[in-house]
Amino acid sequence: MYEDSQNSAVPEENRPESQDMFESQENNAALVHACTGCIENNELLRTILQELRDLKKSLNVEKEPRMVIENSPIEAPIMEYLKKNFPKKIFLGDPDLELKAKVISLIQSLGIKCDVPVMLRSINKYSSRKYVDFRRQTKSKLLSTQKDAGVLCIQDLGRYLFKKFTPDLNTKVEQTTIVLRAFCHEKKLLKKHHAAEPTSVDFWADFKAYRVALEEDEDPLKWDKLRAREERRIDRYVKL
Missing domain, CATH: 1.20.5 (Single alpha-helices involved in coiled-coils or other helix-helix interfaces)
Incomplete structure (x- = not known):
């Protein structure tokens, strides 16, 4: 203790x-x-x-193996193809089977010795860059604060936007023109609409979705109706 x-x-x-x-x-x-x-x-x-x-x-x-397309024998015919098809397509396909077929045809006709998969991959990258630039030029014309694209009739608007790409303003080019104008009108992006509503739009992504929705419409008369609607809109727009 x-x-x-x-x-x-x-x-x-x-x-x-x-x-x-x-x-x-x-x-x-x-x-x-x-x-x-x-x-x-x-x-x-x-x-x-x-x-x-x-x-x-x-x-x-x-x-990754690649080929330089710039200043190569295939550049000029590919550029001609891209320009001619841009007003109809605006975007390349994913994959773009028409472009692939064109490249293979050119390789054969020009007698180009190359690794075909490498050539296709290089052409795809080249074409994607060109289409981005084409879209930039088109958007710049549509939304110009100098020239008002909104007052032009459908045919004049088509020539204004696409004459540097193709002189052939066929039905597909006209349809692209109609959809572009309709999109800009509804988003209030045209010159006289600029003050009415600020633009905060992902232009080409939204346009792509807008066009897909229109093209999925199965109404056989849709293009006639769309053209008539845009002509009425042009008349009202001119009077603003």
Whole structure:
């Protein structure tokens, strides 16, 4: 009993079991700190590995075999084909089987010796860049603050937008012209509408969806109706 009493008189920090307890707490704290460091290091390593994977992927894409189309024998006929078809298509197909057939035909007719898959891939990239530029030019004309596209009749608007691409203003080109004007009218993007409503539209993505919706309409008279509607809109627009 006295021994217990004497032990209780010894300062707690000097007791052997207390020292063991403090050492244990310190060790636990060190372990917790070490584990936290491990977690942070693992996260850092994962980030680095992902960056390395992304870099490897981009390098593989850059190393992908390709051909330079600019100033090659196939550029001029491909450019002619792209320009002629742009007013009808506005967007390339995905995949664009007509373009593929045209490239293969040109390879054969021009006697070009090449890796055909590489040539097709290179032409697709070249064509995509050209169509982006063609769309930029077309949008710039439609939304110009200098010349008001909204006052032009359908035929004049078609010539204004597409004469540099093709002199042939056929039915498909006229249909594209009608849809473009209808889209701009309804989104209030034409010159006289600019002050009426601010434009915050993803122009080509929205136009693509708009055109798909119209083309899915199975009414056999839809193009006649659309043309008549736009002609009435033009008359009203001119009088604004």
